[in-house]
Amino acid sequence: MQKAPITTHILNLDNGKPAAGVRVTLHRLDTQEPIASATTDNDGRIMQWEMQFDIHAGNYLLHFAVAPWYERQALSNFYPEIQLIFRVENAQEHYHVPLLLNAYGYSTYRGS
Template structure:
């Protein structure tokens, strides 16, 4: 199992470099803290166990409305790759399970 994410600034149409991202278990245990690279990606997150987890993005520098975005997700199959992207604009965001 592997886990990655990336953040796109939808207002500018560009990646969001240098954004702080934290991976936690559902109970709040911090598993990793990283920053997005120049392409807005974090590729080296540790593989979480089966169960519920969350990614917390420090989006205050990009959005005047959303200081943090939290995406809760569930790992069901440890053999699969999980990619959790975030598309952010000043007053909205979206996510999906990527490939």
């Protein structure tokens, strides 16, 4: 299976396990409309989206709907939604944008 041009992964730092079942939407900021969406798999990853898309240089946004994921586990959290904005400079490259998540904070980085 070939990876999508933009992929993501969520790791729950509260227990060190992947965050499966989180709805994620990808937006291109110049149009403000979603270009793809998917739900993280059992390994907390999105390697393919529900629809195919091409990327171009510009700014993109990953929207993570984490509140429903916490609610399904009967847990509280501080950030109901997380939005990560990043820049695609070379559309020929792959962009992996992981989210390290816990109930009261998060971090991210450009992965490989």
